[in-house]
Amino acid sequence: xxxxxxxxxxxxxxxxxxxxxxxxxxxxxxxxxxxxxxxxxxxxxxxxxxxxxxxxxxxxxxxxxxxxxxxxxxxxxxxxxxxxxxxxxxxxxxxxxxxxxxxxxxxxxxxxxxxxxxxxxxxxxxxxxxxxxxxxxxxxxxxxxxxxxxxxxxxxxxxxxxxxxxxxxxx
Numbered sequence: 001x002x003x004x005x006x007x008x009x010x011x012x013x014x015x016x017x018x019x020x021x022x023x024x025x026x027x028x029x030x031x032x033x034x035x036x037x038x039x040x041x042x043x044x045x046x047x048x049x050x051x052x053x054x055x056x057x058x059x060x061x062x063x064x065x066x067x068x069x070x071x072x073x074x075x076x077x078x079x080x081x082x083x084x085x086x087x088x089x090x091x092x093x094x095x096x097x098x099x100x101x102x103x104x105x106x107x108x109x110x111x112x113x114x115x116x117x118x119x120x121x122x123x124x125x126x127x128x129x130x131x132x133x134x135x136x137x138x139x140x141x142x143x144x145x146x147x148x149x150x151x152x153x154x155x156x157x158x159x160x161x162x163x164x165x166x167x168x169x170x171x
Contacts, residue, residue: 001032001034001035001036001061001062001063001064001065001160001163001164001167002035002036002037002038002055002056002059002061002063002064002065003022003031003035003036003037003038003064003065003067003160004037004038004039004041004052004055004064004065004066004067005018005019005022005037005038005039005040005041005067005068006018006019006040006041006042006043006048006067006068006069006115006116007019007040007041007042007043016040016068016069017069017141017142017143017144018067018068018069018139018140018141019039019040019067020144021067021141021144021149021152021153021156022037022039022067024149024153025153025156025157025160028153030153030157030160031160032160032161032163032164035160036055036059036061038051038052038055041119043115044115045115045118048115048118048119049118049119049122049123049126052064052066052119052122052123053122053123053126056123056126056127056132056134057126057130060132060134061134062133062134062135062167062168063093063134063135063136063137063163063164063166063167064123064134064135064136064137065136065137065138065139065160065163066116066119066120066123066136066137066138066139067138067139067140067141068115068116068119068138068139068140068141069140069141069142069143070112070116070140070141070142071142071143072142073140073142074104074142075104075105075106075142076102076104076105076106076139076140076141076142076152076155076156076159077105077106077107077108077139077140078095078098078099078105078106078107078108078137078138078139078159079091079108079109079110079111079116079117079120079137079138079139079140080095080107080108080109081109081110081111081120082111082117082118082119082120082121082122082123082124082125082138083110083111083117083121084118084121087121089121089124089125089128090124091124091135091136091137091138092135093135093136093137093163093166094166095107095137097162098137098159098162098163099159101158102154102155102158102159103151103154103155104148104151104152104155105155105159108140111138111140112140116138116140117138119138120136120138123136124136135163135166135167137163139156139159141156
């Protein structure tokens with residue numbers, strides 16, 4: 001598995017909630033073994049897809065999970081599509097099954113209009129274009145608070161474990 005996170009992109013952000021949550025999971029030893037982590041991707045329409053797709057081409061993970069911060073959301077959001085203009089490319093992952101037993105996780109049909117969506121669209125497109133046997137997911141993570149951090153950590157840990165199981169069954 002490959003996990004990716006963005007760098008902070010606004011002056012008022014000391015860090016990125018997605019990166020903070022992944023670091024927390026690493027410290028708690030909740031990241032599945034064998035997972036590669038690509039942190040602090042630049043928040044750039046050009047550079048983000050180049051960096052992530054290059055790492056996917058290098059590692060050929062069975063699953064890539066891109067994580068981004070969503071300041072206005074209250075739940076972890078599993079993004080169903082990456083979109084560009086009138087085209088939507090769906091993930092092939094069973095999002096409903098990934099969510100079973102989570103507490104603050106929902107499926108979203110809108111990955112936004114910023115770099116997160118652009119990255120997801122480009123990653124899904126590269127996987128399809130190259131016919132790589134790789135599945136992809138984008139997870140939007142709200143700001144973390146002392147109350148929500150353990151809940152988001154539980155939910156994301158459960159989702160990552162399920163993705164690892166799915167990947168091992170397809171090999």
